[in-house]
Amino acid sequence: MQGDEGxxxxxxxxxxxxxxxxxxxxxxxxxxYVDAEDAFAWLHEHAPVFRYDPRPHYSREMWVITKWxxxxxxxxxxxxxxxxxxxxxxxxxxxxxxxxSPVAPDDRxxxxxxxxxxxxxxxHTRHRRLVRDLFRPSRLRxxxxxxxxxxxxxxxxxxxxVIDFGQAVGRPVPMRLIVDLLGLDPSMADDFARWSDAMMSxxxxxxxxxxxxxxxxxxxxxxxxxxxxxxxGQDDLIADLVATEHDGDRFTHxxxxxxxxxxxxxxxxxxxxxxxxxxxxxxxxxxELDKLRADPETLDTAxxxxxxxxxxxxxxxxTATQETVVRGQEIAAGDLILVSNLAANRDPEIYPDxxxxxxxxxxxxxxxxxxxxxxxxxxALLARLETRIVFEQLVERFSxxxxxxxxxxxxxxxxxxxxxxxxxxx
Numbered sequence: 001m002q003g004d005e006g007x008x009x010x011x012x013x014x015x016x017x018x019x020x021x022x023x024x025x026x027x028x029x030x031x032x033y034v035d036a037e038d039a040f041a042w043l044h045e046h047a048p049v050f051r052y053d054p055r056p057h058y059s060r061e062m063w064v065i066t067k068w069x070x071x072x073x074x075x076x077x078x079x080x081x082x083x084x085x086x087x088x089x090x091x092x093x094x095x096x097x098x099x100x101s102p103v104a105p106d107d108r109x110x111x112x113x114x115x116x117x118x119x120x121x122x123x124h125t126r127h128r129r130l131v132r133d134l135f136r137p138s139r140l141r142x143x144x145x146x147x148x149x150x151x152x153x154x155x156x157x158x159x160x161x162v163i164d165f166g167q168a169v170g171r172p173v174p175m176r177l178i179v180d181l182l183g184l185d186p187s188m189a190d191d192f193a194r195w196s197d198a199m200m201s202x203x204x205x206x207x208x209x210x211x212x213x214x215x216x217x218x219x220x221x222x223x224x225x226x227x228x229x230x231x232x233g234q235d236d237l238i239a240d241l242v243a244t245e246h247d248g249d250r251f252t253h254x255x256x257x258x259x260x261x262x263x264x265x266x267x268x269x270x271x272x273x274x275x276x277x278x279x280x281x282x283x284x285x286x287x288e289l290d291k292l293r294a295d296p297e298t299l300d301t302a303x304x305x306x307x308x309x310x311x312x313x314x315x316x317x318x319t320a321t322q323e324t325v326v327r328g329q330e331i332a333a334g335d336l337i338l339v340s341n342l343a344a345n346r347d348p349e350i351y352p353d354x355x356x357x358x359x360x361x362x363x364x365x366x367x368x369x370x371x372x373x374x375x376x377x378x379x380a381l382l383a384r385l386e387t388r389i390v391f392e393q394l395v396e397r398f399s400x401x402x403x404x405x406x407x408x409x410x411x412x413x414x415x416x417x418x419x420x421x422x423x424x425x426x
Contacts, residue, residue, distance in 0.1 A: 003326040009334070011108065018241035027064060027338060028054045028089060030410035033314065037355050040343045041067065050329045052338070058089070062317070066343035068350040068368065070327055074318055074339050076373035081318035081337055083375060084120045088413050089317060089338065101193050115262045117375055122250045124374060130244050130251060131235060131259070134237065135378040140385065143177065149387050150176050155397055160425030166417060170276040171268065174386055178267035182260065183236020184224065192217070196265050207242065221260050225253065234352035236261070264378075270312045270369075271383045275390055278306035281402040282391075283422070285357045292396050302359035303387045309357050311342040312415050400425045404410070 025039050026032045032039070043050070048067045055061070065071050074081045116127055133139075134211045154169045163169075175189045175196075184192075198213035241256045251259070282289045282302075291298055320335040325331065345367045346354040368379035377383075394401065402423040409416035 002060050028058050028412055030412050033251050040346045049329045055391045058337055062338045063331055065339045068344040068347040070371050071157040071339045071344040071368055074372055077139050078374050082321050082326050083118050084121050085319040087117050087316050103380040104205055129246050134240050137381055142383045147386055151389050158424050162421055162423045165279055165420045165422050166276045166371050167172050174268040178264055181237045183238055192264050196269055225256050247382035254263045271386050273312040273415055273417045274306055274310055274387055277310040281357045288359050298359055299392055301363055303384050305359050305361050309416055311369050314342045314415055315340050315413055324423050334344055344368050398424045
């Protein structure tokens with residue numbers, strides 16, 4: 001064990017390194033993520049855990065976690081790192097939605113912010129117990145025929161023409177599926193896509209559109225929930241959320257509303273980003289699409305590599321519940337932790353040659369794109385299944401897939417895919 005002098009020396013050195021990292025790397029600046037390869041490489045070597053002070057652009061300091069093992073430690077240790085104070089850097093009007101206290105039934109912005117990911121135990125375990133059977137793997141796998149049908153309809157009629165892949169396939173596939181799961185009219189898919197986009201963008205700096213989206217969407221959802229409450233026995237996920245119980249415990253009305261909202265956003269946004277940016281990676285990396293054509297068995301590893309490469313959710317936040325240490329850094333109770341999923345998914349100790357996109361990369365270490373531990377994404381299997389089927393049909397139906405253009409978009413907490421135009425033909 002080191003004496004006090006040695007401890008002070010290490011601490012001072014760590015502070016100096018953190019200071020350099022703080023000056024060089026702006027994790028709350030969307031433009032930082034345009035070309036972060038050198039930044040992540042430096043951080044992995046010199047400051048894998050560092051104190052970051054983004055003020056005045058953000059209200060408080062935070063610790064940034066960039067290594068895969070450290071990120072998993074934070075995610076699995078829910079007793080040390082709480083979710084209830086917020087799991088996302090709230091940079092727009094979404095900041096108002098984080099409210100760890102009980103919320104009033106008519107406080108819709110607060111309900112929108114009370115996503116299941118914000119729950120700590122015992123509430124988190126209670127919610128997982130109530131929804132466990134609703135998201136069992138056998139139920140999700142049973143959706144495969146429906147997924148194939150929806151994907152086929154999206155590709156039908158496309159022949160040697162330029163399409164906006166996001167508008168034609170990337171967004172409609174997951175949104176139509178989640179709308180179908182919830183038992184809603186298929187015509188509502190476009191409305192929910194619009195509401196979801198508005199809400200997601202409200203978590204970026206200076207965006208006010210999310211407030212109107214919350215009210216418009218919740219008006220509709222509350223009507224649907226009341227219908228299931230008055231007419232039990234319907235065969236859809238909203239009805240299941242109304243009916244599910246464990247030892248007499250049921251969801252409250254506002255909890256059902258929270259779950260519906262979370263499913264509509266998480267059920268399409270992550271998958272849409274994965275589909276659009278995954279195709280972009282395939283087309284921008286020479287030879288990768290040819291690998292899929294030559295060996296369709298690589299589709300599963302390709303989906304895993306797309307998840308790692310794209311990292312739809314770039315980061316998550318936690319709040320330390322007590323004093324603890326991560327990679328030698330002393331973290332105080334109440335400190336904010338920013339886990340950079342994107343940096344962790346580029347950790348060279350876990351992924352050799354991490355800045356190379358390779359659809360045949362062995363999936364020995366699952367990426368953190370769906371989180372890890374108690375809050376691991378319930379819809380991960382469905383997102384993987386949708387992505388696999390889209391790319392399976394893409395290579396089967398089209399002998400030519402050409403990148404025409406890409407219009408980038410920028411974000412901090414998410415990885416917006418931008419507009420991807422491709423030519424599909426035979």
